[in-house]
Amino acid sequence: MKKTIKRLYNSDLFKEFFENEKSSGLVLIACTIASLLLANSIFSNEYLHTWHMKIGTESLEYWINDGLMTIFFLLIGLELEREIYQGELSNIKEALLPIFAALGGMLVPAGIYLLLNAGTPTHSGAGIPMATDIAFALGVLSLLGNRVPLSLKVFLTALAVIDDLGAILVIAIFYTKSLSWINLGVAMGILLFLFILNRRKVHNLIPYLIGGVIMWYFMLNSGIHATITGVLLAFVIPFGDGSKNTISYKLQHFLHKPVAFIILPLFALANTAIVLGSDIAEALHLNYSMGIILGLVLGKPIGISLFSFLAVSVGLCKLPSDLNWKKIISIGFLGGIGFTMSIFVTLLAFDDHHIINNAKFIILISSLTAGCIGFLALKQNLKKKKKHAIAN
Template sequence: MKITKLFAEFFENEKASGLFLICCTIFSLILANSSFGIDYLHFWHINLAGNSIQYWINDGLMTIFFLLIGLELEREIYQGELSNIKDALLPIFGALGGMLVPAGLFLVLNFGTQTQSGAGIPMATDIAFALAILSLLGNRVPVSLKIFLTALAVIDDLGAILIIAIFYTKTLLWTNLIIAMCVFVILLIFNRLKIRNLIPYIIGGIVMWYFMLHSGVHATITGVLLAFAIPFGNGDKKSTSYILQHFLHKPVAFFILPLFALANTAIVLHSNVAEVLKENYSLGIALGLIIGKPLGIFFVSLLAVSLGICKLPSDLNWKSILAVGFLGGIGFTMSIFITLLAFDTVEIVNNAKFVILLSSLIAGIIGYLSLKLVLKKDVIQN
């Protein structure tokens, strides 16, 4: 199976980014629990232009991350795995199972409580971490499996974006939202008029972000809308979309996401870990990521293939789909992001972050060891 140059570049950047994110997370946890912990925690809450540094990272810089996700999703739809509906159906069904089953498990444990709003937390997959773990297995990983996990994670991100827009919008200021959407329509008109210069889109994107920020809808959604307003053309190296996507890869992978990790994993670990893990929301997150994700991905994919809706690539088997499903349980970036929207209590937010990190670590280890065993057997059999 042929891999496009941009996909190969994307895979390599995400792989390196994931490994770098692991280092940043470990560093942040160590620093937060050291003698410098109080100063380190205080740093992220320093007031900057009326809001904390952490706020500007989460609501400002992360919009650029969502812009990159939107550009990648757009490319997948026009030219990638999602361009052929028959090829796209397997990761689509896998992603649906990987979102619905974890959310269902969380709701079973938390329905009717103040923490039921956290159902979106175990639905997300961190593409950088997942691909970083997959890359540790080297050339033994079939190309189809790389593409399956990448497409699944991109669809997961789309699902997370929709969840944020629909379920985590608490109050709406319609005037600001209408202005933001009017700017979006203007940018779409620019697209139809074949205006290729990035400057009008960037200026329009900033204006749209400002009004979206003050509308009640999370401002990061602006990034995705802007991505689909930017001209894709024929998708070659000269297209506006390609140029911007290529430019954003490294700043997002090696600056924005590491900053997000540092700012949001500054968690002070307490001695009562056992008590934290007994909480219903903790159990919901852990079961959702470690069990719900792989089982949802596996069984819904199996159902779709059994019904003849889609087919399993010739170089894959169900053991490898189940194994890679555990990598889908690495939530991290999106899970932490949704946690910040779902909960208001600082203690619950910090506990949830800790459980996300622990669950993602467990899911990653199980996924890696399972794939190592499965792919090694496949090599011997072949």
């Protein structure tokens, strides 16, 4: 187990991924604060108008959420593929711990939300507290420096990647409101063509990217959210042996910085331009607000810890020797940092602008609370371990 973790952590792509994600988390925090301040300043009208400005037939915000975020999902797909072939998910015994943790981290928050919202117009928001923002979570973890065990970094990374896959499946299955079988059929036909290119060992990236753009267009018009195209495209791009010479590695390496420092910050700026009205405090007591708060702040750590404990207890997997249940619970709170994916699901779950606006603010409050609790709990736990080591 330790050898696998060290091999994964020492790989260039994992180091680059972890460094970019933790830096991106800090950039996202700065962008969110700046966006909230601008949206509630004397420049509010001009700032909000910027995101609603038309580019072609759609707004700038639309192109960011439905266009640029497809590239983010492409990177998620490439990372997931690498995890499956060479990373934490390549060994089923070692993969079961983060898989069960992610499963619990999705089911329990969704269950809490539905408990409060079943039968109401806002029941469709059950997917909101299921998500984990990998950039924010790793950004908070990085603030603790070298005291964090390697296995904890790998566990959180694998957990968040699986969590993102779960969110993608939820979006594809539950947030498709209407379906055009013709457009979906064309999109699947293009996917099949790209898969054939993969099997015939075509290692030129250009036909895959051109095919991906065309597939995105037809997926957009099929009713299924177009960003799913990014994940599908990732899995037909040849992985090969995963070395630096493969197009999968080169594309993943190329996308890290643009996604971390351009696409996600733009998404944060566009989607946290929240005007805080006098009724924002009252929104905290609404059912969907309580579902999001309790789902992210309590549901995430409970689900992650409980399902991990059950998996270890029945002998399906083992807890790494340098981890303990206090650390797993602390990581569970970091899993409650929803932000990017939670906001993304919110845009799909609700049509009412007022509800969307309130839900975004609730997500920010909940993510901040969960992140602070997780950070303080880990800091205390790691401090105790350090003192114990010195005493011995």
